[in-house]
Amino acid sequence: MTFNDHLQHLVERALASIPAADAGDIYAVSFLIDNEDDDPRQPTLTVGYNTEAQARRSIQDASDHAEARWNYAFWIQNELTVVGDLTSDPGGAIARQGWITELGFWYEEPADLADWDSVIGPLAAQIQSHFNQTCCQLARTLHTTGVIERSVGRSVPVIVHELEYYEAIARQTEAANPPGLADEFTSWVRNG
Numbered sequence: 001m002t003f004n005d006h007l008q009h010l011v012e013r014a015l016a017s018i019p020a021a022d023a024g025d026i027y028a029v030s031f032l033i034d035n036e037d038d039d040p041r042q043p044t045l046t047v048g049y050n051t052e053a054q055a056r057r058s059i060q061d062a063s064d065h066a067e068a069r070w071n072y073a074f075w076i077q078n079e080l081t082v083v084g085d086l087t088s089d090p091g092g093a094i095a096r097q098g099w100i101t102e103l104g105f106w107y108e109e110p111a112d113l114a115d116w117d118s119v120i121g122p123l124a125a126q127i128q129s130h131f132n133q134t135c136c137q138l139a140r141t142l143h144t145t146g147v148i149e150r151s152v153g154r155s156v157p158v159i160v161h162e163l164e165y166y167e168a169i170a171r172q173t174e175a176a177n178p179p180g181l182a183d184e185f186t187s188w189v190r191n192g
Contacts, residue, residue, distance in 0.1 A: 003099035014080035015151035025051040040124035043131040044084040050075040139176035157182035
């Protein structure tokens with residue numbers, strides 16, 4: 001199974017596991033992208049969601065309604081799946097390394113850190129870019145095939161993000177969703 005197939009399979013299975021009691025209250029799906037052990041060769045995708053009830057509970061701790069709604073720090077922090085995690089998804093971690101190698105971006109840790117800027121830095125940036133694009137494409141596929149609507153009961157935005165928000169997060173979230181679906185989130189990122 002290719003890494004892309006593995007990614008899609010685990011995410012579809014995770015979304016199908018959403019409890020019916022939560023589905024009707026979900027307003028966004030989270031695609032949190034991180035690097036295991038801060039290693040750019042080990043990007044992971046954590047899939048979760050947030051509910052209207054959680055946003056209402058978070059208002060007292062947030063600066064305003066929009067922050068309670070869109071800042072991941074106030075979300076449920078559920079992990080439906082973590083794709084590529086060395087512990088919980090070792091098969092995905094192996095497939096991810098093969099995928100990065102096939103792309104021509106795999107590297108070994110340099111003995112001399114001077115190689116970082118000239119060699120490793122650009123490879124790490126390419127891995128991140130391709131992983132982010134792959135996650136955005138997966139989100140578009142999940143919308144197109146109706147997986148999100150079947151799991152949640154309607155179309156909700158997939159927020160493709162890191163722990164911090166900036167313009168690239170807004171752009172990739174726009175790319176991951178049908179036009180206009182993520183406007184409330186992207187407006188908050190750009191104007192917050």
